[in-house]
Amino acid sequence: MSEQVACDVADVAPGTAMLAELTLASGADVPVAIVRSSEGDFYAIDDLCTHGAVSLSEGEVEGCFVECWAHGSRFDVRTGEPDELPAITPVKTYPVRVDGERVLVDVDHPNS
Ligand code: FES
Numbered sequence: 001m002s003e004q005v006a007c008d009v010a011d012v013a014p015g016t017a018m019l020a021e022l023t024l025a026s027g028a029d030v031p032v033a034i035v036r037s038s039e040g041d042f043y044a045i046d047d048l049c050t051h052g053a054v055s056l057s058e059g060e061v062e063g064c065f066v067e068c069w070a071h072g073s074r075f076d077v078r079t080g081e082p083d084e085l086p087a088i089t090p091v092k093t094y095p096v097r098v099d100g101e102r103v104l105v106d107v108d109h110p111n112s
Helices: none
Strands: 003-008 016-023 027-034 042-046 058-062 065-067 074-076 094-098 102-106
Touching: 003 016, 027 102, 042 058, 042 094
Parallel strands: none
Antiparallel strands: 003 102, 016 027, 027 042, 058 065, 065 074, 094 102
């Protein structure tokens, strides 16, 4: 499996995020946070914070960062790197392509 539809463009307003349950080629489910930056660009990262079992799609989006609501780690959605403790491990990021009104994500070929 390669690209799959994660959501519609209209589903995610700039400065927000939503959870998409996608599927790897192996058949395993992978929860992905679809993040739309304040500038309106789309990004896809692993939904689970690397510090705890908390959904990053429920976090606050600021510019190109999403902040975990549990302990405040901020992840750069372009690279997956955290810039605030306590998280020290990056989340995976995935290629995203907007095709008309659809947001497509390739979970089988992570960027990082
Ligand atoms: S669970 Fe996300 S920072 Fe602790």
